[in-house]
Amino acid sequence: MADFLPTRSVLKVCLPVCLLNGGEVDQLRKSKEIDRCLSREKTYVKRLVKILLLGAGESGKSTFLKQMRIIHGQDFDHQAQEDFRATIYSNVIKGIRVLVDAREKLHIPWGDTDNQKHGDSVMAFDTRSAKMAIGQLETSVFLRYLPAIKALWADSGIQYAYDRRREFQLVGDTLM
Structure with missing residues (x-):
């Protein structure tokens, strides 16, 4: 007699559906689809690794994240590459300015006295411009200063100042 009766699990699923109208x-x-999505999302979030990076400004927090992205094979899109290019240009200008200033403050002579004009040129660069303030320097502007930067970097006085970088703050000194 009990063979023809449905099991409890079948009744649990079938009976409510039989009593509901089409909209219900x-x-x-x-609702069940949403529950499945929430369950999948919960599993995904459990596997997610969250890191809180603390540190002073310019201590390498962003650099660490960029390196993790590269190591794990997530390429940067074209726009991100262009943004990084502008940031790198900005950092190079700021870095060479710091070196020129430090060379003077540390009383290090120029290796080539002709580089004084290049030093004056980069020191005259307005780092308070809107683009520079957010670390974005256009390629055309950077290229105007590139010969001066190359000449300065090749100068033995600037190299000696760079060797003494522990005596002053050189932001992003790993770029040089």
Whole structure:
């Protein structure tokens, strides 16, 4: 006699659906789909690793994240590459300015006295411009200063100042 009766699990699923109208059945289906999505998302979030990076400004927090992205094979899109290019240009200008200033303050003579004009040129660069303030320097502007930067970097006085960088703050000194 009990063989023809449905099991409890079948009754649990079939009976409520049989008593619902079409709209309620659709709502029940959507609810179950949402529950499945939430369950998948919960599993994903559990696997997610969260890191809190603390440190002073210019201590390398962003650099660490960029390196992790590269190591794990997530390429940067074209726009991100262009943004990084502008940031690198900005950092190079700021870095060479710091070196020129430090060379003077540490009373280090120029290796080539002709580089005084290049030093004056980069020191005259307005780092308070809107683009520079957010670390974005256009390629055309950077290229105007590139010959001066190359000449300064090749100068033995600037190299000696760079060797003494522990005596002053050189932001992003790993770029040079």
